[in-house]
Amino acid sequence: MTRPSWDEYFIEIALAVAKRSTCNRKQVGCVLVSKNKHIIATGYGGSIKGQPHCLDVGCLIDEKTGGCIRTVHAEMNAVAQAARNGASTEDSTAYTTLSPCYWCFKTLVNAGITRIVYFEEYRIPPDDFEAFACGVELVHFSRLEEAREKHGKETPKDIVLREEAKDIEALRHIAGDRDGEQAQQGAPAEASAGEENR
């Protein structure tokens, strides 16, 4: 019997949560998990409390973006549920079925979430470097096992740091080679001058 990893376990739960979404366009689920692997809150895409759902009255489309603006996104609903329950989201992980939009990304960061694992990529996902700059680890679930095989237990942050170190090392080599070339170019001239003296 192979047990699912914690990431698999919580992503599976987020996928189940997504099924409760009320917008026809995209069903999204989110689970907030504390450092000690306890579920803090769950959220799915749905209308403002007490308001009609897209499923019943149709989507409310923003003409500029073409997106549905009737629903509160899953991530924001999860943070809102945690707030209503008085549960801290500090240092927690957000498992989402879809990579967060910018609004949700910003909300998750400011709610103290330090790791975001998403199942599927949204059309405009926040990128790794942006997340890194915010001190957040952003992980595409489907690439997780592959990434682990490639990089061991490194986080994207570790990988970025390692790649940066590599670049710095490469620049040092280039600078070193240039110094070396100059020394080599100078050396034969000195040697020939020495030979002449002999």
Ligand SMILES: [Zn+2]
């Ligand atoms: Zn909708």
Ligand SMILES: [Zn+2]
């Ligand atoms: Zn969102």
